Amino acid sequence: MEALQEVQTIVYQFGNKTADGNSKMKNLLGGKGANLAEMSAIGVPVPPGFTITTEVCTEYNRLGKDATIKMLEEDVAMSITNIESIMDAKFGDSENPLLISVRSGARVSMPGMMDTVLNLGLNDEVVQGLVDKTNNERFAWDSYRRFIQMYGGVVLGMKPESKDDIDPFEEIMEHLKEKRDIQLDTQFTVQDLKDLVYDFKDIVKKRTGHDFPTDPWEQLWGAVMAVFDSWNGDRAIYYRTMNGYPADWGTAVNVQAMVYGNMGENSGTGVCFTRDAGTGENVFNGEYLIDAQGEDVVAGVRTPQQVTKLGSERWAKLAKIEEADRLENYPSLEELMPSIYEELKQYQDVLEKHYRDMQDMEFTIQEGKLWILQTRNGKRTGAAMVKIAMDLLKEGLIDEQECLLRIEPNKLDELLHPIFDPRALKMANVIAQGLPASPGAATGQIVFFADEARMYKNTILTRIETSPEDLEGMNLAKGILTARGGMTSHAAVVARGMGKCCISGAGALKIDYKKRVLTVDGKEYHQGDWISLNGSTGNIIEGKVATMEPELSGEFAQIMTLTDRYATMEVRANADTPKDAKIARSFGANGIGLTRTEHMFFEIDRIRAMREMILADTVKGRKHALQELLPMQRSDFEAIFEVMEGLPVTVRLLDPPLHEFVPHQLATQKELAEDMHISLAAVKNKVAELEEFNPMLGHRGCRLGNTYPEITEMQTRAIIEAALNLKEKGITTKPEIMVPLVGTSNEFIEQEKVIRETANKVFKERNDSIEYLVGTMIEIPRAALMASEIAKRADFFSFGTNDLTQMAFGYSRDDASKFLPVYIEKGILKVDPFEVLDQEGVGQLIQMGTERGRDTKPDLKVGICGEHGGEPSSVEFCHNTAMNYVSCSPFRVPIARLASAQAAVRAAR
Incomplete structure (x- = not known):
């Protein structure tokens, strides 16, 4: 605790056109606090306040409530005094009261995930002082009603725990509405609001066993600690997990002087965007409510009105409301308060240019005076993200590199569905x-x-x-x-x-x-x-x-063109069919990094021949069955090679254990026995013989090819013949034959010998040849260790990070779901290593394998073809490891292309 205070300031003040912090301090002040400081410093009318840093949240989780309050007491008291001086009011005073808001503020926007308390500082004496000060009895009691309801839910824990529970405060309000035959909160009379306050305090006493706190300082500390607690609430944890935000970031707490949008017909509150958050269109837009506080707009309990006339007309058209009705009942802010609208429009322009990005702003109008409560880079759809970035580039607000960095790779996924x-x-x-x-x-x-x-x-x-x-x-x-x-x-x-x-x-x-x-x-x-x-x-x-299916067009295509200008690492696709290859190429893939041949064997007309090969007891019998499969494989490869004309295609030889191809149901076994003219017992015996205790580590990959080299011969012949057939048609192919699951250099050497002998035999038969490569998939830790030896014969390495992760961690990918969620929840692991590459452990094996391979063969081509090939942080790791390419699923290709370009930009910077 003392160490934290000695290191740096833990409370930062802002207001009256000055600030201790700025927008570059988001990690310490949170996004909201950093932007409040920045706005105050550049002259935007921000209610004064202070920010308690994110590091205090971390200390709170370690030290607890009492020690944290003791640490903060002096700084917070000084900061409250500063707000009092600027606002000419006093916190807790019954004659000239200052009310405050207490809000969360993580370093990234987490809308609605953490807690807020408004109108803090009210009690029975202060509310009367507010009545006298504002001469607005309804406003004062409405604020008091709101405060008890919000504080009760946020701080005192009186929120519904399930869908079957009823919010006790809402239940009281609904009962009163029924009794009074009214629909809206704004229709409550002053006496109604007084009755609600009385009933709210009564339900608090019944539910908690304690009176509602009347000491403003007790209220303040309760709210601050509740905001810290909300960082570890279920909503926030789920949101963090969903977005991959670390638990140790913490949240800041922002305490601000209250300004009031619920003081009558010349007051209001709203939210606005400098551009359309859905489409990216460069149109100022937003919503507001008269005589309301900020939570009313986002809660959806009242139909909000549009900020701009254009937006109001568009809304009315969608809602099928006549123009006369719109003007009378739903006028825009531009029409209702033109001078306020012009001021707001001016600030939105200032803030967008200052931050060089689309802004999401919250504002309050208090008796004709405009206050800006918050600005942040606005949440937006994937389509809007792309359009806004390209528009800002064209407008000269950002350069090409910044344009690329503005795009969140994973959000491109929205455009690919x-x-x-x-x-x-x-x-x-x-x-x-x-x-x-x-x-x-x-x-x-x-x-x-x-x-x-x-x-x-x-x-x-x-x-x-x-x-x-x-x-x-x-x-x-x-x-x-x-x-x-x-x-x-x-x-x-x-x-x-x-x-x-x-x-x-x-x-x-x-x-x-x-x-x-x-x-x-x-x-x-x-x-x-x-x-x-x-x-x-x-x-x-x-x-x-x-x-x-979607397609690359418009700004999306322009962004992809921009990626090619900066990316130094290529992006290939994992594709097993011509359809997948075609999609990959349309999305800009530089080739195929993984074609899994086993998927081609499961079609009905092929599985029979595959099973015949497996059931054969002799090499001759196996070769006879494989001869049936040869034209099918050749046709498959021709189709994929043709789609990827001129680009490399990496074909992985047969990888899974043979038991995956045989029937395990009795009825299907009977059909196979009849079809093959053998006994059911023979089929059953073969199925039992192929069964393995641990198939992942069993008879699969290059072990199959070395046990049954005729399989490798057939697949090699199919690949080479397909390439030669296309050559005759004038189509250029670049086949790369990949040997799976190599753990020793001798395993690779044996397979390479079969491949090259078969290829040379085909070349001699056809009196023609093509260029091809023979490489291996590095997916066993030993292969990474022995990379310098394997590279003596291999033309390329492709890291299969799915199996490499399984073997490095000792986790079965199929069974890890039983414990990985618990590991992530407890912080044993930060992320699922099958989704995000483990750079510390598995990454070391990849770096070691790459370095040792290139020590032997400096021009060794290196890539990655596991699922991590389309995950942005993993793509950046691959760039920094100097890989030639990453390979991912076809629909992730644009994401990987962008991540590759961003990695190059960041590395250059």
Whole structure:
């Protein structure tokens, strides 16, 4: 504790156009705190406050509440005094009260994942002082009601624990609304609000056994500690795990003077974006509410209005609202408060140019005065991310390298999934319209609760409105649909961050949670019924809608062209079929890094010949069966080589154990015995003979080829003959034959001998030849250790990181799911090593294998073909290891291309 105080400041102040911190201090001040400091320093009207650093959060988790408060007391007291001086009010004073907000602020945006408390500092005496100070009794009691409700949930733990629980505060409010026959919170009278405060305090006493705290300082410390606690809440942990954010980052705490959007008709609050977060269009947009506080906008309990006139007209068109009705009931901020709008528009322009990125801003209007509460780089869809980056480049705000670094590789995945087929959309039955909160196409079965999102393979989470508690279900669902909320609601913002299709504010939907029924225009849709969401238009469609494959075009294609300018490491694809190869090439693959030949043997017309080969007792019998497979293999290779004309194609020889190809069901064994004219007992005996205790370490890979060299002969002949056939057609091929699972140099030498002898034999028969390479997959730790020996004969290395990870850790990939989640939760491992390359351990083997191989053969071609080949941080590791290429699944090729370019840019910098 003392060491932390000695090292650096732990509380940073901002306000009145000065600040202790700046936007470069996000790791220490969190994103919100760093940006508040930056805005204050450049003259943006920010309510004054202070930030408690992320490192204090880490200390809190180690030291506990009392020691952390003692550490902070002096600095926080000084900072509160500074706020009092700027705002000319006093914290806890009953005559001239200062109220504050307490908010979280991690170094990355985590919308709704952690906790906030507003209007802190109120009690029965202070609320009367607020009445006298503002001459607005309704505002003061509404603030008090909100404070008790928020503090009760966040600090005192009075939140619903499951979907079957009812928020006690909401239950009291709903009961009063029914009694008074009103619909909205804004319709409560002053007496209603006083009654709510009394009832809220009463339910707090009943639920907790203690009176609601009245000492403002006790309230403050309770809120600060609750924010720290929320860093390790279920929502935050799930969000961190989902995005790969480390648990030791911690959250900052931001304490600010309250400004009020709920002081009447000349006050309000809103959220705005400097560009469209869904499409990337360069259009200022946002939503606001009159006589409201910030949480009201994102909670979706009231229909928000649009900030701009253009946005309001677009919204009205989607909502099918007549222009006269729009003007009277839903005017834009631009129309209702033109001077405030112009000021807000000016600040959004200033902030975007200052940060050189699209901004997500929160603002409050207090009795005609504009305050900016927050700015941050806005969450956006993959399509918007690409367009915004390219537009900022064209506008001269960023250069090409910065443009590349602005793209989050994994978010490109959103652009690589199927979209609705326009022909199918013409036939679609649109049942309702909502707001296109997050683009995309989603088809799934209706579920109404987040914890039921895994009930079906494809689900549409359908809610009146979402909350942070719904996060896991939102992540599992294919799409999200809400009856309430706008473009800045919780559902919209979180969905865009996840890249999920989302339609919000579909007012025609009537949702009955108890019956699990969605009703639209009198027609009922039950849990499990299929619906489709067009997140680009807001259309809600009955049933399934056919999809089609995406393509590289527009700004996406421009980004990919830019990657080629900077990337020094190539990207290949793992592809076993001509279709996969064609997709890979359309996405810009530089070749095929892995073609698995075993997948070609499982088709019905081939598996019989494969089984005949396995059941044969002699070399002659095996060769007879393999002769049947030869033309099939040759045809397969011709098709793939033709698609990849002029580019290298790495073909891995047969790898899995033979028992995978034989039938294990009695009925299928009988069919095979009859087909092969042998006894059922002979089939059973062979199946039993092939059974292994540990197939992963058994008779597979090069061990098969060295035991049955005729298999390697057939596959080599098929590869070479396919290449020669295409050569006759004028098609250039570059085959690379890869020997799997080598652990000793002699294993490779034996296989290489068979391959080269067979190739030379074919060349002699055809009186022609082609260039080809023979290399190996490094997937056994011993192979990495013996790389210098293996490289004497191998033309290339390809690291198979799936098996290399299994063998290095001693984890079975098929069984690791039983303990890996626990390991990650407990911090034993930071990430799943089968998803993100273990650079410390497995990475050492890769570096060692590469260095030792090139010590022997300096021009040795080295690549990676495991699943890690498409994971951005693993791609960067491969770049830094000086690999020639990475290989990944076809749909990950653009992601790997971008990651390769980014690695080159970062290395150059």
